[in-house]
Amino acid sequence: MTSNKPVLYVFAISHYCEKARWALDFLGVDYKLRHVAPGEHMEIAKKLGAPRSSVPYLSLNERVIQGSADIVTWAEDESPSGKSLTPDAEACEQVEKRIDDIAGVHVRRFYYSEALVDDPSMIRPIFTRDLPLTKKLMISLGWSKIRKIMISRMDLGARQGKESEVIVDDELCWIDELLADGRSYLVGGEFSRADIAVASILAPLVVPAEHPVYSRLQHPPRLAEELSKWEQRPSFKWVRDIYARHR
Ligand SMILES: N[C@@H](CCC(=O)N[C@@H](CS)C(=O)NCC(=O)O)C(=O)O
Structure with a gap:
């Protein structure tokens, strides 16, 4: 049986993901949290039709909302608690x-x-945190390559x-x-x-x-x-x- 809950895709380490997650939690929105591995996040984003590769993205059945700010806005509109996060x-x-x-x-x-x-x-353990065992293994084996890509992409x-x-x-x-x-x-x-x-x-x-x-x-x-x-x-x-x- 598939669940109709929105699914929030995150990297455990990402501060933008924490922002989206905190707003959903605070507003009492029911959702499923799904940790993804670097690399896998791109494939899932593409499959869901997200315009970019970056996490966080929130999959609703019929569409995907990408980016922490848009997720917070959506969560406020949908909040069952009636709480608001935008006084001005x-x-x-x-x-x-x-x-x-x-x-x-x-x-x-x-x-x-x-x-x-x-x-x-x-910090490798934080990248494999909450991932299924096979994904954990994949990250561990590919860690030096993943690390190089991240160093180059973020200009570290x-x-x-x-x-x-x-x-x-x-x-x-x-x-x-x-x-x-x-x-x-x-x-x-x-x-x-x-x-x-x-x-x-x-x-x-x-x-x-x-x-x-x-x-x-x-x-x-x-x-x-x-x-x-x-x-x-x-x-x-x-x-x-x-x-x-x-x-
Ligand atoms: N402004 C975006 C930034 C998101 C972002 O930079 N996400 C990073 C993780 S911290 C990411 O997914 N990087 C990999 C990628 O872009 O493919 C937001 O607020 O969601």
Whole structure:
């Protein structure tokens, strides 16, 4: 018997996937979570008729919704709980778009520039997490090839990592400034999609205890040292607090 539940396709490690997953969970949408292996994600996307290869994508019976922002919008429209995540559409969109387009890309590049280049065995388990045994084996056997493709596609390396670190620092300054007036939430005085977007995109750096995947993630040594300098930033504390209260 096939289920009619929407299926959310994710990489366990992806912060954009966490964003979509958190919104679906928060809004009480019933869905099936499906972890996919790198490579497999492209084949499934194509089969479902998604315009691009990237996860997350949500398969409804008759169509597919791709991209974390569109999935959040769909989830809000469909929410059985009647909860909303958009107190101010324009303000939420401004924050969400900036965090997705800039920090989303550079947190990943900063992180992987050490994790995938210098310490690949440390993060391999997260790529095979929750996959069926055959897929786990496939990833393990093809790991050096997958790693090379990712290094080239995301333009990773020591110089690139430093470059992204500076950009992430600037984006953290922006969030620190937003929080400087003592607000608990980024937009409209209530928990919104802007909070989910910012907290989930920064989560690979902050590793909040409530995160479904990263809570057990260990940072590679040099990254850990760099991140220890940011531990007391308002943005880091805020991400921990938002996760503790809403995830
Ligand atoms: N803006 C997109 C970004 C999604 C994205 O970059 N996904 C990455 C994982 S973090 C991915 O699937 N990369 C592999 C690919 O594009 O084929 C979103 O919000 O969903």
